[in-house]
Every structure is written in C-alpha cells, then in structure tokens.
Amino acid sequence: MTNAFAVRFSFALLVPATLLAVSLTAAAARGENLLYSPIPVPESNEISDRLTENDIPTGEGGFARDYVVNFNDGDQVAIDLVSENFDTIITLMAADGSTIAENDDGPDGSTNSLLFARITETSKYIVRVRAFGETGGGEFRLKVTRLRPVD
Secondary structure (H helix, E strand, O other): OHHHHHHHHHHHHHHHHHHHHHHHHHHHHHHHHHHOOOEEOOOOOEEEEEEOOOOEEOOOOOEEEEEEEEEOOOOEEEEEEEOOOOOEEEEEEEOOOOEEEEEOOOOOOOOOEEEEEEOOOOEEEEEEEEEOOOOOOEEEEEEEEEEOOOO
16 A cells, blocks of 8 residues: 555656656746847848947956857958947857957057958858957947958
C-alpha cells in the first residue's frame, strides 16, 4: 500500500513540475528576444539617432547601440559615424560577436569615425555605435555605404 501511495505522490509532483519547467522555458525564450535586439539598418542606409544611458552598457563607463545589416561576400563597405555630442567609435562585428573592424577617430582629425571593410562572407553583421570611454551620448548620424568600382 505504501508503494502505491509513493508512486501516485511522485506522479502528482512530476506533472506540475514538468508544466512549470515548460512554462519557464517558454517565458525565457520570449524574454530572450527582448534582451538583445539590434535595430535593422533601413533601406536608405542612413540613421539619425540618439545614444543614451538606456542603451547597452559597455563596461567602460559608456553605452552602445547596435544595428544589424546584411552584407554579401565581396562587398566593400564604408561606415561613417558623426556626432557633435560625443567622441564616436564604430565597430563592425560578425553575427557571432567577433570584431571584424573598428575605428575611433576618422582621417579628418575629428572625433568622428570612418571605417572601411571588405566582407568575406555573406551574413548578417552588427554595426555598433558607442562613445569613447565615459564621453556620454547624444545625437549621431550613421551611414553605411556599399562601395562600387569606378568604371
């Protein structure tokens, strides 16, 4: 009689525990999309936006904002980041988070950033906009250009 009770009792615990685990897994999967969701680069390839303390903390006292863009193997790209409010850094990352290229200050001697890269794999890429150190945030303009050979 005690074995029958133990079996029923363990079955009574197993079903609710399984349902709880399934519901927590589903909730975590839904929440995962809310935790990190890079902003798609629009068709115009130009963005005017604002970097704030509500963006991704960099761990260096500043914040970052990520954009996702599709590039093809063989693309040559120029990524231009301009701000009058903060010292910009632009980073191009592969979908796995590895850094492809990064630029702090552009060739014009300003604190704006200009990055050139040759793409070697068709994939989604992340363009990260961030402020140098603790220089804050503010308004910025980002432009992604696919370079074409001159005929």
